Amino acid sequence: MTLRRKWEETFFRVLSAAVALIVVLVLAHIIYTIISKGFSALSWEILSQEPKGGFYMGGGGGILNAIAGSFYLAIGASLLAFVVSLPVALFINIYLIRYSRLLIGIRFFLDVLWGIPSIVYGAFAFTIMIYFGLRNSLGAGIVTVGALIAPIMIRAMDEVLKTIPIGLQEASYALGSTKTETAYKIFFKRALPGFATAVLLAFGRGIGDAASVLFTAGYTDHVPRNLSDPTATLPLSIYFQLGSPIEAVQQRAYAAAIILTIIVLVISITARVLNKGKNKKKFKTFIASKRKKAKA
């Protein structure tokens, strides 16, 4: 190797390592900040109670309204998005597989939808709500977040379906399957672990989004009882509490951030584990072999 090539190699290796380090440090710093500022406010009370009176002034109670609201909203939106995404993802991969140009166009538009800022979804849904005379509610929030995460879910499912070899599709047709049977009996089964990942990915995006629910879901001190109730959410609870001049309230905002981060982290890890379904089997056999050794 010439000296120049050696330098080149060293330079790029150091550069890559440095960039990776920066990313990790930034993440660590974010986690450190929310933990150091919010940990003192974290308690069983904050997890399990609705806010008591004088909430914005640092009164007692917790943020159960936001935790429960966020889960209701994200679960509802994920279900709604799944019902839309599954047929779309299967349709474009089974029926439109012959029309490659149309397929490129559809994928492009889904990617554009993915990239649209969530505040635009919120504003769009808000104008529709005004037109129909609807108020802020859990239902409106679910529809808005559902629309926000559907393109993510569709594209994630699409990427899973794209990896299925054409040979499997041919095998299915050769046995006399119709396209619908191929889609729901063969492709669905084959892609199921990947689909679970897609749903969780979209769920994680939905639960953490503030802008889309700002106009649509509203905010309230209570856990919503039905779809027409307004609902609090964790991102908005962070947003509103952080705007308070009172330090105790700000601490609660950081506590809410810790809770939200933990939820998103757990979801991401679950999604990764599911995505490596095959490795999971390896892991199980690995554990089993360890146990056998331990017994022996």
Add this chain to the structure above:
Amino acid sequence: MSNIITSTDINAALGNNAGNEVPIVNIRNLNVRSKSAHILKDINLIIPKNKITVLLGPSGCGKTTLLKCMNRLTDLYSELKLDGSIEIDGEDILSGKYDITQIRQKMGLVMQRPFPLPMSIYDNIAYGLKLKGVTNKAIIKEKVEKHLKEVALWDEVKDRLKTSAQRLSIGQQQRLCLARGLAVEPEIILADEPTSALDPISSRVIEEEFSNLKDDYTIILVTHILRQAKRLADFVVFMYYGEIVEYGPANEIFENPKTDILKEYLQVGH
């Protein structure tokens, strides 16, 4: 070079058995074009019933495309344009009048690589039966056993029928795919280089299955392997650049090739 072959030619070629051969596939003036290429040129071919017909020729000569035309898997590829006619049992499958799923169930397909369905070994066989409307569980069970025995896989898998088919070895998967194809009780087996991904022993097992099956099925086999063709073929179709160059009974083709290109191919292949 496009020579039209009629059933009289087959009978003539067969000599003694003249008159006994029943054509099952009758291809007339088949042309397949993509945007940039003329993949199959004026194919005229009759395939006799309950014989093994081998499609022979170098890579890229259109053997696989011809095979895929017969169960219209070409539908999956928008760039392919077909014209002409392919009659199977007297029905022109290219005319669009017939239910393609039923036509496909007349044929079992074995591909270069096995693609087991993402389900258990048992369900891989049961799947096609259920599509055919068989609901009686006892019948399904009986047929699963019958067809797994037919491909000599039963003894290897009878204790783990409910486990995923993906865990079988590739040779076992290929036999499973053959059994799966047989379970829909086809008349024709389309095999596209079925042993190309297999080790020699698994290849031999598949080959033996084919010779056993030809009493009940018409087999159309695509292969590069000359020895395999010699072992199995009753009839040979030699293709080159999308055309049928020679066609006839196996012994005649192998012992007395007429064209230079086939002579060369047979020589290089030895």
